[in-house]
Amino acid sequence: MSEKTSTGIEENVAGLLCYLLGWISGLIFLLIEKENETVRFHAMQSIVTFGGLNVIYILLMISVIGIPLMPLVGLVGLIAWIMLMIKAFQGEKFKFPISGDLAEKWVKDVKI
Template sequence: MSPFKSSTGIPENLAATLCYLFPMVGGIFFLALEKRSRYVMFHALQSLLTFGCLALAHVLSGAVPIIGILASALLALISVLLWLVLMFHSIQGRWFKLPWIGHFAEKQIQRM
């Protein structure tokens, strides 16, 4: 467990993991409540952006006949794998950045 606590009173690594455990909702929750920990805010924003993009991709793949079903199945697999990998790294206290989304999230957090 992380010795550092977020402004919510929860250890940073646990708060970051909760951002991924409850995709999008956890990200919104911790972005709204967290005032101090850049680690938690980064993971909250990365979670919100990652799973928001995946949800949008699922909706768009549903509009494509035949290939959309295959794309949707592949997106579901990717979503579960990302969910597990991101939770694994966040509980260990790692600043694991996804390509593009992670770099964008980091830039936005630095502006705050």
């Protein structure tokens, strides 16, 4: 059985929920989870990964050259979303390339 969090939700379920609505649910869990470092990591990774993908998507949208790349960014986002939710639910602290390292570093610095 998974460890409980300060929210009363099991750690693996809270980790999955951090990714459910992309960076929005990540932000919510970063604000409400005060103790569990694993859930805070998943929350920060969700913010960095999906916030970054949203920024890239917006930049491509305003660029005529980038418009053909938008479906590719959407597909990468979908695959990342599914994979990160599965890994979190399995209790694995999977670090996504680049954003996982940033999340691990930044989650220690952010105390809300």
